[in-house]
Amino acid sequence: MIRLSIIGSGNVAQHLIKAFIKSEAVEIVQVFSRKKEVLFPIIDPSKIISAFADLKRADLYIIAVSDDAIAEVSQQLPFQNRLVVHTSGAAPIDTLDSKNRRGVFYPLQTFSKNKTVDFSTIPMCLEAENTIDFDLLEKTAKSISKAVFAIDSEQRKALHVAAVFVNNFTNHLYQIGKDICDEHRVPFKVLKPLIKETAEKINALEPIDAQTGPAKRNDSGTIEAHLALLSNENQKNIYKILTQSIQNNGKKL
Incomplete structure (x- = not known):
């Protein structure tokens, strides 16, 4: 089973949480949010943290924050050489701090908090710096979507x-x-x-x-x-x- 943590609590993060909760191939280890109460209706409160130091080991860390915050968040992660990805359509892969292995996990869809989406139809655009990490992203994406694509930063x-x-x-x-x-x-x-x-x-x-x-x-x-x-x-x-x-x-x- 793929163990992942999500950093963020906005529209994209909330939709990903809901999708991964339904997946039998993925376990959400933790969700990072400054405002824990926002996520109480979505996931077990014991999994919600608000300090980067409390992040446990996972196979994958998904940063689902605004484009302007990606670099700062990735710099604050208290570990190295782990797979960290962002969900942005516009930010290049090298927006992420190079202390960790980098990738992109971009769901190409418009998200609104009160509008349910069928994640199985959402195109997932993936990018990684090596084949092993890409394979992990692909398995993760295929656990929630039937439309998975390898898309580099320029194409994205x-x-x-x-x-x-x-x-x-x-x-x-x-x-x-x-x-x-x-x-x-x-x-x-x-x-x-x-x-x-x-x-x-x-x-x-x-x-x-x-x-x-x-x-x-x-x-x-x-x-x-x-x-x-x-x-x-x-x-x-x-x-x-x-x-x-x-x-x-x-x-x-």
């Missing part, structure tokens, strides 16, 4: 940027859509079937083949009418940029 950085476009930016566009609906007293729920169909379409078509709308058709009359309707300059600028991007898509430079 590109994936993270792509994820910002398809997730964070897309969600922001949902908010703009809701703002427009609210301004004109239209219920946003009218758009939800369209949002669902657009997302599901990607399972059958390439994005370029799924593209529709006035920009794709070069329907200048509709585009001008939309711009005239928008009262918010930021919304107008975003509309223009995205319209131009769609129209330029596929053109040779």
Whole structure:
């Protein structure tokens, strides 16, 4: 059985704890959290610690904290030559202190505290400095997910940027859509079937083949009418940029 400890208590840490608790191949030795009470509903309080000096030996230590805190946390670990990984999509492997063996255990998904996720479908992007450590990460990942990939730091950085476009930016566009609906007293729920169909379409078509709308058709009359309707300059600028991007898509430079 793989013995691991998790350092952190945020969204990613909490979802990992819940996933590993269900795994028969993994034992959570400890969870480090400055605020123990946050984790009381999730794991046995006797496993929660708040001092690095209390960390017991484990096969793997997963640092699940904000990107800016990874280096500092890894430097504070009171041991050497053990396998320590972070869960960031953007931070390179060498963000971790070199006194320990280093790796990355990145679940490519958006996490919210009150939203349950099916970890078996989440892509796990792994990186390690040697084959033995990678094999351990792979076994750990496969205990909770059916989608495991070897992804180096440069590839992961590109994936993270792509994820910002398809997730964070897309969600922001949902908010703009809701703002427009609210301004004109239209219920946003009218758009939800369209949002669902657009997302599901990607399972059958390439994005370029799924593209529709006035920009794709070069329907200048509709585009001008939309711009005239928008009262918010930021919304107008975003509309223009995205319209131009769609129209330029596929053109040779």
